[in-house]
Amino acid sequence: MSTKTENHPSWVQPYLDSTEKQQALYKRTLLIVVLSQIFGGAGLASGITVGALLAKDMLGTDSFSGLPVALLTLGSAGSALIVGYLSDQYGRRFGLAAGFLAGGLGAIGVVLAAVTSNILLLFASLLIYGAGTATNLQARYAGTDLANAKQRATAISIALVSTTFGAVAGPNLVGPMGEFAASIGVPTLAGPFLLGAAAFILAGLMILMFLRHDPLIVAKAIAKRESQNHHLKSETATTAINKKGIIAAATIMVLTQIVMVAIMTMTPIHMGHHGHGLQEVGMVIGFHIGAMYLPSLLTGMLVDKVGRTSMAIAAGSILLAAGFTAAFAPTDSMVVLTVALILLGLGWNIGLISGTTILVDATSLATRAKTQGTIDVLVALSGASGGVLSGVVVAYSSYAALSIAGGVLSLLLIPVVMWSLKKPVVEKQLNQKVGF
Template sequence: MHLKGRLVHVTDVQSDKLQSYITSSENLKSLYKRTLIIVSISQIFGGAGLAAGVTVGSLLAQQMLGTDAFAGLPTALFTLGSAGAALFVGRLSQRFGRRTGLTAGFIIGGLGAIGVIISAILNSIILLFLSLLKYGSGTATNLQARYAGTDLANSKQRAKAVSITMVFTTFGAVAGPNLVNVMGDFALSNGIPSLAGPFILAAVAYILAGLVLFIMLRPDPLLTARTIDATNQISKDNVQLTAENTENKRGIIVGATIMVLTQIVMIAIMTMTPVHMKHNGHGLCSVGLVIGFHIGAMYLPSLITGVLVDKLGRPVMAMASGITLLLAGLISAFAPGDSMVLLVIALCLLGLGWNFGLISGTALIIDSTKTSTRAKTQGAVDVLIALSGAAGGAMSGMIVAGSNYATLSFAGGILSLVLIPVVIWALKEKK
């Protein structure tokens, strides 16, 4: 009886808290800001974990396999792993809330990074591939965390909310590649192959990201938003909110297409850039610098991008993504292999184009979904994004092995132009 009384009391307290967010716009605004801060903190760690695999994954596979033909496999594998994780995290979040789904995803990613370290020590290709699949869970979770910041945002704040969390990802994502040498030396001093060093950072970073969310993300933003929407829909006067809380399938298709195309182009070119640089005499430090600039361009402009997406509209910024990725592909294709400056410019444009596409596409998905099925739909869309990235990573090595890096970059740039007719089609259908 005593236990039952305590449970009733806890339920009543939680109910009172939720009621305070429904009845007070100030309390809801405060919770929205607090949620953004917590998610942003986790993104700093998540960004550092993400950067490890991007920077040295292809080089580690090249070293262990002794060939360039499969150098794109690590990116393909952890991106493929992120596809399964996106579905898992999305469904878990749908049922139990963002806190549970995101925590589980980051912890699994951290365990995958530990597996990569062990595989390098044992020189086990099979363990490496299996571990990279699990490591991809961190990548998927890092991407899905952007949705958590938007659950309590209104329609005019959504792109900005996405952008704020992505800006904080920059701190970890830029620091990660530039710690390649430091972590490599640390690994060697402990009897671990140097290329596995960045995965030590990834393991710690992903697990810390999960712990931050598990401890601090209370009350859960998705469950709170769902409760608020359900309460508001009972009111017959709130016709506008009810209309907003309906699903727009065309918007979901267009948003998903934008993000899928940008992911294919970005992953394909980025994956083979370290291998291309190594063949042209660049050291690991230079590779880390270029990838650091690239990842910085993927996330740092987000705050400005978010404002532009909210003000200029999703379609305008989606088309800007296609044009920017085209420029990145052309510069990568025609730049001399020994030119650090042009490689930095190309990879920065590649990251910026991806940024435009991700934020505009994400905003479209959020606009087009309802809270009762939002996390599940977002997870399904992120599965497509991850699978497209896996395809881009796998094909990139084969294209370069059969032709060259210039062909890969040029093809990627041309493919990005598909975004423009997709957006024009969507606008015509809307009219």
């Protein structure tokens, strides 16, 4: 067994020689990710809650109410690619820290745009703010770098559930942050972005200071050493299997993102049209974001035990129920609308964890971070599309039509998942040749 260290930093060698050290680093990484995700969740939720309302106030029309979320998500797309590349080249620590800190600067820009009524600055800042949301999602991968196949979904879920604390607190601090903003001469709707700036910057500094023994660098070194003794597998068959897994994972995450973002984006506008106040909007979105992250531990265990594909199908079914519940909710019923948004968050949660786990299963450590960043770009762009189209659909049709369309769209992931279960022809031929 080779013990050469010239292709990796010297501090990696003790982890190669000790499984106990690997497990200790795995647990330490999860702890740091959990703490950073608490702050990151607050930053993520703060902007989402009032972004559409701020745009409506500055633009004076509902037609472009979905634009802030679209810009935020578009910025998230570009940032996902950059964070993935930086992580692949320099490790998770550098990539995640850079993304969170950029998101904090974007939030500061949004506040300045609101103070100066500068639409162009608002749009540019929302793009940069998207870096924080992209990084908040990419942090879930850090916990899987040193996890085995039976721990991956659970590791992802631990990262996501920790986001709940900040994500639920963010929307419910909309009122107090608005009052604080007004007291210092900042527009009320820009208040939550003050919280977002502090949250993302704190998350970035935490990653930068404490994630010093990088899990991805260690995992790559371990994988490289182990691969030296495994040359008998058919690379062609493995590639075919991996491509199907990557396609299935991308489809699951893209469709769930489109449906979730589209319906969530227009819910505050829909509520405002029917007399609900900012505090009520914050409460409904808070329940929604709680459902996006709080069930993660249970979801992760189910994905590991019940199976990736079964849970992905469950995600599509739940999103269908969410769409129809939102469509037919009485306009004066906070309870039914809250249930719809909880189902929307739950469907997204299951889709994200099952899709992410399938993606990790289908990629090798040599290219995993870069592939994860690329897939997250598609996810972010799909969210941007959902955000833009949601405002147009509601402006020219209705919130009910948007919700029904989203629910029906989510069912498309089922045939893709079923297709991914079929073994590639090349694998069948290989199995016949080697006697499996």
